[in-house]
Amino acid sequence: MEKELDDTDCPVTATIALFGGRWKLPILYILSKNTRRFGEIQVRVPSISKKVLTNQLRELEADGLISRKQYKELPPRVEYALTDFGKTLCPLLIDIAAWQRKSIDNLTKVK
Amino acid sequence: MEKELDDTDCPVTATIALFGGRWKLPILYILSKNTRRFGEIQVRVPSISKKVLTNQLRELEADGLISRKQYKELPPRVEYALTDFGKTLCPLLIDIAAWQRKSIDNLTKVK
DNA sequence: AAAAGCGGTAACCTAAAAGTGACTAATGGA
C-alpha cells in the first residue's frame, strides 16, 4: 500500500494548524462580527486566561489572520481585527456555525 | 458591557471540540474517502503513534462521528467508517480543503 | 521452530500548554 498523505500534503492539516487551537476559531468568529479590544474578546470567551488569549492572538497575528492596532494611550487600548486574508475565512466560519446549529441535537445527545 | 458568548453558546466552540484535535480533521478527511482499517489510517497519517491514533479514534467514536467494526479474526481486523452523522461533516471538509487550496500562497508566505 | 502479521494496552517519561498571582505604565476621578 503506498502512502497517500503526509503532514505536509494533507489539505486539511495545514489549515487546522491555523485555527486548530481550542480558542482560535471562537476568536476569529468574534472578530468576524466586529473589531474588538483585548478585554472585549476576553469577556466573550470567558474561560480563557489573559496569558492564553495573548498567546492565541499573537499566533493568529503571526499567521496573518488578524491585525493588532495599539493606541498610544493610558490606560492602553489595543484593537484586533480580521485582516483581508482573515476575512476569507468568514464563509467557512458561517458554514461551521450553520453545521453546528443543524447538528445541535446530535451534539447534545453525545454530551 | 453584557456578555454575549460563553463556552456553551458560541456556535463554533462546540464544533471545534469535536474535530479540534491535531489529528481529528485529517482522520475524518481520510475516512470521508473510504472505510479504513486501523493500520491504513496510521499509514496515511505517518507521524501519528498508535497510542495517539487509538485515542483520537476512541474520541471520534464517542462523539458519534465514526463507527468501529471489529471482526473476530486473527490477526485482528477493525474497520473505521464515518457514521451518518459524521458524513454530514463532509461538505465542511471539502470547504476547508478548498479554502486551503485557494490560500496556499498566503499559507506558505507566512511560514 | 521461529517469526510476522494486526490492533491494540500498560507503564513510564518528557515536553508543551495552561493556570495563578503579582507587577507595570500614566492618567482621571473621588
Add this chain to the structure above:
DNA sequence: TCCATTAGTCACTTTTAGGTTACCGCTTTT
C-alpha cells in the same frame, strides 16, 4: 492622596498531551 483602569508580562506550578518501549493473542508463512 489614593484608587481604578487596560493590556499585557514575568515567574512559578500544575495539568495535559504525546512519545517510547514492551507485550499480548492466534494463525499463517518461512
